[in-house]
Amino acid sequence: MTSSLVERAHEIADTVLFPAALAVDRTGHVPDSHWETLADAGLYGIAAPAEAGGPGLELAQIVEILETLAGGCLATAFTWVQHHGMLAALAASDNRALRDATVADAIAGQIRGGVAYAAAVPVPPRLRAQRLAGGWRLSGHAPFVSGWGIIDVLQISAGDVETGDIVAGLVNAEVQPGITAVTAQSLFVADASQTVALEVDGLVIPDDRVVSRVSRAEFMAHQNFGSRLNATLPIGLVGRCVRLLQDAGATAAADALRGEADAIRLRLDAGLADGSTLLRARADGCALATRAAGTLVAAHGGPSLLRSDPAQLLARSALFTLVAASRPELKRALINHLSHTEE
Incomplete structure (x- = not known):
């Protein structure tokens, strides 16, 4: 199975x-x-x-x-x-x-869901939760929520204004009382993800729809696993670039990039127990995706400038991974890596 x-x-x-x-x-x-x-x-x-x-x-x-x-x-x-x-x-x-x-x-897959947890990560959080009798009242802003119009339900996370705990609840992915604005975010790639920004003011999540309530420390500790899964996006793009490079006859380049991806994958797995190792490996994976896509663009030559060539789509997709599901620490690591500088 x-x-x-x-x-x-x-x-x-x-x-x-x-x-x-x-x-x-x-x-x-x-x-x-x-x-x-x-x-x-x-x-x-x-x-x-x-x-x-x-x-x-x-x-x-x-x-x-x-x-x-x-x-x-x-x-x-x-x-x-x-x-x-x-x-x-x-x-x-x-x-x-x-x-x-x-x-x-x-x-x-009869219920299809998404998540909006990134707004709970900053301090103070962008989404705030206030305890009410029988539930929670959420207010704030979630800038990037994907799947709107595709998913059925959304797991939304917010920081408790009194304790700092992170509360996650399940809501229907639709306009409803408490969701005051839904604004489409026009993306230069992966626009078909139907990503929106949500403005929330008084969205009530009853206790029977609460998925979890954990301390901020526990919430952040769980982020390593999610970060490991997010790291699959750039490595997956590298894999597709490698196959297309092989098809284009650039075998040596394909082999070299495949070897780098394999090494980063091992470091990502090791990073599950060490957040700093994981972030550095994620940064290296994103940078590798941009190099792999750039190599493919060069291999395809002039036709890669056409919208009909997959190389240009993979190049834009690789850039997407530089910021998707990012964190301030990952952003700094990427800036240092791509500029060949160290703070």
């Missing part, structure tokens, strides 16, 4: 996602059939442990699936990968009623 999920991911990336990637980029729309194909293949449930009804994949298998789909179509993969953050949180939730009501359908 687990090996077949990896095989299905490779097949879907090569026969469905990558052949359609240029059209997705041009139209700014991911076909509904993409989501249905991923659900039918069982790929909406890969983050769920066996005891929750999931496949119980090893980390290496999850990483391979994520990298593979990222190399197929970044817009599709970036939207889909956020479902797994929600699913993992629901599967581990102490809210048994909510868990029982949602996890099975989320595994099947």
Whole structure:
């Protein structure tokens, strides 16, 4: 079962996602059939442990699936990968009623979700939570929320104004009382992720929709795992560039880039126990993606300037990974790496 999920991911990336990637980029729309194909293949449930009804994949298998789909179509993969953050949180939730009501359908892809947790990371947080009788009242701003109009539910996180704890709750991904503005964010790549900015003022999350409440320290400790998964995006792009370089006859370049990606992957795994190691490896992975895409552009020559050439899409996609799911520490590491400076 687990090996077949990896095989299905490779097949879907090569026969469905990558052949359609240029059209997705041009139209700014991911076909509904993409989501249905991923659900039918069982790929909406890969983050769920066996005891929750999931496949119980090893980390290496999850990483391979994520990298593979990222190399197929970044817009599709970036939207889909956020479902797994929600699913993992629901599967581990102490809210048994909510868990029982949602996890099975989320595994099947019948409920499709996204996350808005980045606004809880800064100090002070961009999204704030205030305790009310029977629930929480959220206010603030979430600048980048992907999947609006695609996903069914959104796991939204905010900082408790009194304790600093991080509260996460599940809301329907639609305009509702308390969501005062939804503004489309026009992206230069992966625009088909349907990313929006949310303004929140008085959004109430009742206790029966609360996924978790943890200390800020515990919340930040959990970020290493999410950061490891986000690091699959640039490495997946490198993998696609390597294959296209091989097709273009640039075998030596392809082999060299593949070797660098393999080494970074090992460092990313080691970084799960060391946040600074993980951030440096993520920065190196993003930088490698930009170099790999640049190498492919050079290999394709003049045709890579055309919107019909996948090299230009991969080059823009690589730039996307420099800022997507970033943190101030990662930003500094990337600036130092790309400018060949050290602070």
